[in-house]
Amino acid sequence: MASDTARPPWxxxxxxxxxxxxxLLLVMAVPLGVIVLRSFTDPAPGVGNYVWFFDTPxxxxxxxxxxxxxxxxxxxxxxxxxxYAFAMSVAGPRLRLLLILCVLVPFWVSxxxxxxxxxxxxxxxxxxxxxxxxxxxxxxxxxRTQLGVTIGMTQVLLPFMIMPLYAxxxxxxxxxxxxxxxxxxxxxxxxxxxxxxxxxxxxxAGATIVFILxxxxxxxxxxxxxxxxxxxxTLIQQQVLSLLNWGRGGAMGVVLLVATFGFLAVASxxxxxxxxxxxxxx
Amino acid sequence: MTLASKGAxxxxxxxxxxxxxxxxxxxxxxxxxxGEFMSFLGPxxxxxxxxxxxxxxxxxxxxxxIRLGERSIGHVPAHKRxxxxxxxxxxxxxxxxxxxxxxxPLKQRGMGKAERAQAVEASLxxxxxxxxxxxxxxxxxxxxxxxxxxxxxxxxxPSLLLMDEPLGAxxxxxxxxxxxxxxxxxxxxxxTFVYVTHDQEEALVLSDRIAVFxxxxxxxxxxxxxxxxxxxxxxxxxxxxxxxxxxxxxxxAGDETALTLGGATLTVPGAAKGEGPQVILLxxxxxTVQAPGTGPRDGRTNVVAxxxxxxxxxxxxxxxxxxxAGGGHVIARTATQESPFAIGSPVEVAWNPKDSTLLADDGSxxxx
Numbered sequence: 017m018a019s020d021t022a023r024p025p026w027x028x029x030x031x032x033x034x035x036x037x038x039x040l041l042l043v044m045a046v047p048l049g050v051i052v053l054r055s056f057t058d059p060a061p062g063v064g065n066y067v068w069f070f071d072t073p074x075x076x077x078x079x080x081x082x083x084x085x086x087x088x089x090x091x092x093x094x095x096x097x098x099x100y101a102f103a104m105s106v107a108g109p110r111l112r113l114l115l116i117l118c119v120l121v122p123f124w125v126s127x128x129x130x131x132x133x134x135x136x137x138x139x140x141x142x143x144x145x146x147x148x149x150x151x152x153x154x155x156x157x158x159x160r161t162q163l164g165v166t167i168g169m170t171q172v173l174l175p176f177m178i179m180p181l182y183a184x185x186x187x188x189x190x191x192x193x194x195x196x197x198x199x200x201x202x203x204x205x206x207x208x209x210x211x212x213x214x215x216x217x218x219x220x221a222g223a224t225i226v227f228i229l230x231x232x233x234x235x236x237x238x239x240x241x242x243x244x245x246x247x248x249x250t251l252i253q254q255q256v257l258s259l260l261n262w263g264r265g266g267a268m269g270v271v272l273l274v275a276t277f278g279f280l281a282v283a284s285x286x287x288x289x290x291x292x293x294x295x296x297x298x
Numbered sequence: 299m300t301l302a303s304k305g306a307x308x309x310x311x312x313x314x315x316x317x318x319x320x321x322x323x324x325x326x327x328x329x330x331x332x333g334e335f336m337s338f339l340g341p342x343x344x345x346x347x348x349x350x351x352x353x354x355x356x357x358x359x360x361x362x363x364i365r366l367g368e369r370s371i372g373h374v375p376a377h378k379r380x381x382x383x384x385x386x387x388x389x390x391x392x393x394x395x396x397x398x399x400x401x402x403p404l405k406q407r408g409m410g411k412a413e414r415a416q417a418v419e420a421s422l423x424x425x426x427x428x429x430x431x432x433x434x435x436x437x438x439x440x441x442x443x444x445x446x447x448x449x450x451x452x453x454x455x456p457s458l459l460l461m462d463e464p465l466g467a468x469x470x471x472x473x474x475x476x477x478x479x480x481x482x483x484x485x486x487x488x489x490t491f492v493y494v495t496h497d498q499e500e501a502l503v504l505s506d507r508i509a510v511f512x513x514x515x516x517x518x519x520x521x522x523x524x525x526x527x528x529x530x531x532x533x534x535x536x537x538x539x540x541x542x543x544x545x546x547x548x549x550x551a552g553d554e555t556a557l558t559l560g561g562a563t564l565t566v567p568g569a570a571k572g573e574g575p576q577v578i579l580l581x582x583x584x585x586t587v588q589a590p591g592t593g594p595r596d597g598r599t600n601v602v603a604x605x606x607x608x609x610x611x612x613x614x615x616x617x618x619x620x621x622x623a624g625g626g627h628v629i630a631r632t633a634t635q636e637s638p639f640a641i642g643s644p645v646e647v648a649w650n651p652k653d654s655t656l657l658a659d660d661g662s663x664x665x666x
Contacts, residue, residue, distance in 0.1 A: 194356050195389035197376040199450065200406035209402075213393050 051266040058263030065267035075251065079271065082248040085162060085169070085237070086230035092170040093177035093226045094219060101181035101218070106190070123175045131236045134168040135159065138240065160242025168240045169233055176229060177222035184218030220287040224280070231276055248272055305333035305490035306367035306457035308353065313362030313372075315348050322348045324514040325362075332367075335484050335491045337501035339537070340511030346494045349511070350460050353492065355379050366458060377406075382451030382489075386463040388443040390435040396422070396446050397431035403454040421453040422446075424483060441472045448480070452487060461493045465500065477503055498538050502526075510534050512662075526581075529655060533662040535579040542585070542628040544578040545659065555656050560624015562602045565651045571658040584653035585630035587618045587639060593648045601648045604628065606639045620647050 055065050069075050104115045122130060137143050138158040145155045158164040188211065196206040234249040241247070248268060256265035308330040315323040323345045330336045338346035351357040353364060355376030364372045371379050390399050400418045409417070422428045425445035435443055444464055451459055461480075465473040481504055484491050495501050501508045502522040510517045510525065510533070518525060518534045529535035532543065546559040550570040557564045557578055566578050586593070593601055607627065608619035616638060618630045628647045639645050 191389050198383040199403035200377050202377055
């Protein structure tokens with residue numbers, strides 16, 4: 017092909033990736049290989065650990081729950097982040113800075129600290145329940161429930177939803193909405209037919225990041241959850257650190273990894289974009 | 299579904315637009331006749347785009363009334379006005395194909411699928427893009443995108459089409475091609491066109507009439523010829539075409555005014571315009587450059603002495619810039635001469651008073 021001759025020699029750019037590749041190999045590929053290997057060899061060679069995983073009902077319950085909680089967290093993040101990111105994209109420079117800080121400052125605080133803050137808010141005699149009682153409502157069980165875990169995880173993961181959404185929304189030319197109105201579309205229709213489809217790449221990007229991070233979440237479900245809201249990472253931690261069952265823990269990790277890849281494979285066709293957003297610089 | 303295709307008149311009556319303390323548009327009244335091609339011409343910030351946005355419904359009126367045909371539309375929401383708009387930055391929907399973009403307004407109007415496809419094809423044919431129906435906007439060039447935008451704006455046969463500097467982002471060659479195309483489409487559609495531009499040449503080429511905007515007001519409305527030969531304000535005289543402005547103390551006597559410039563007395567028909575200082579506006583083609591003392595001294599021709607400061611050869615014509623002894627300068631365009639005056643040579647500039655215009659000095663300077 018003629019275009020091949022125009023390409024720069026491939027070795028130069030490739031060499032630049034070597035340090036990063038070396039680090040990835042050392043801290044990612046090698047440990048992952050060890051985990052996969054041990055899941056098939058520890059304590060005895062074979063697929064015993066996987067048989068155990070799928071034969072133990074609680075494992076399957078927790079795996080399903082992990083996906084369920086991650087799904088709700090992702091949904092909550094989309095619902096909360098969408099209007100917020102939109103406001104960020106249309107705000108003036110000063111308000112925009114304030115809105116960005118509101119997202120980033122909690123982000124800079126350690127997840128453990130934020131989760132402990134949620135413990136204080138959500139516990140039975142916590143701020144939220146005291147407020148509800150003061151308003152004349154009944155107390156709600158929040159701590160050690162799936163609802164509490166979902167609330168806490170949503171807050172912790174929100175920046176991962178807002179930032180990609182904001183990046184996409186900022187690139188949407190708002191004059192397109194004006195054009196749509198001049199062509200006879202009601203303002204509500206201009207949102208659903210023009211703005212929403214153009215912002216979907218941001219929704220998908222953010223949702224994928226949030227969902228995958230949520231699948232492996234550890235600290236927040238551990239501190240905010242109870243026995244009925246245990247997620248898979250907690251079980252893995254038990255197997256590895258409490259029961260010293262490295263093989264079983266490895267098998268659980270591999271199952272979670274494969275499930276995540278499976279999800280990505282299903283989701284990726286929706287994220288492919290047939291068009292480029294172009295024109296209308298601002 | 300039948301769509302009217304006759305142009306409708308626009309009546310703008312006493313329209314103003316304020317943003318806080320800032321007056322973007324100051325009591326503007328204007329009538330555009332049915333089927334007319336009217337350009338809004340003016341520098342940026344003159345109010346021409348504000349007026350267009352008010353007609354389209356993108357901005358709310360502060361005061362006044364706008365009528366489209368028999369209908370008062372000043373407070374009708376934009377999506378119910380049935381006005382086609384073409385934007386400078388095309389504003390095509392990037393996630394829809396060319397065909398879907400053009401079909402969009404028809405879909406909003408509930409037109410059936412078969413009828414829609416037909417109308418889309420016909421509209422794309424008018425802009426010679428029927429073979430691009432299944433492409434996405436990002437796969438088209440700027441000129442092609444603007445053609446699609448045009449097809450989309452006219453597919454629902456609006457009685458009025460608004461264009462906001464539609465060719466502003468394109469290069470000169472392409473602009474000229476599309477100007478001709480827009481003119482042809484205007485003839486074929488019979489709709490009323492309002493075209494916003496800051497390019498006086500473009501306005502002259504396209505328009506039946508031009509409204510010249512300045513500082514939120516309309517300075518003058520007229521055909522290109524009227525604006526060029528009989529500007530009513532110095533701003534219009536300088537904005538349309540090239541001109542020289544001569545300033546000096548004046549004295550009016552009956553139907554004639556005399557202006558003193560250096561030692562020369564320059565006459566111009568008409569009484570002084572208002573109380574303030576007056577200027578004479580002179581078009582380059584009206585002025586003749588001659589060797590000192592060679593022209594007629596009949597007392598009816600204005601003659602003023604100067605020195606050639608610049609000489610430009612333009613092929614079929616030559617342009618002189620002559621610095622006048624009494625201050626200021628005159629631009630003169632003449633047919634190509636065998637032996638032109640050299641830079642620095644003393645000359646006289648002469649013209650017939652009928653070919654110059656007396657105007658009140660509103661302080662405006664040349665647009666460029």
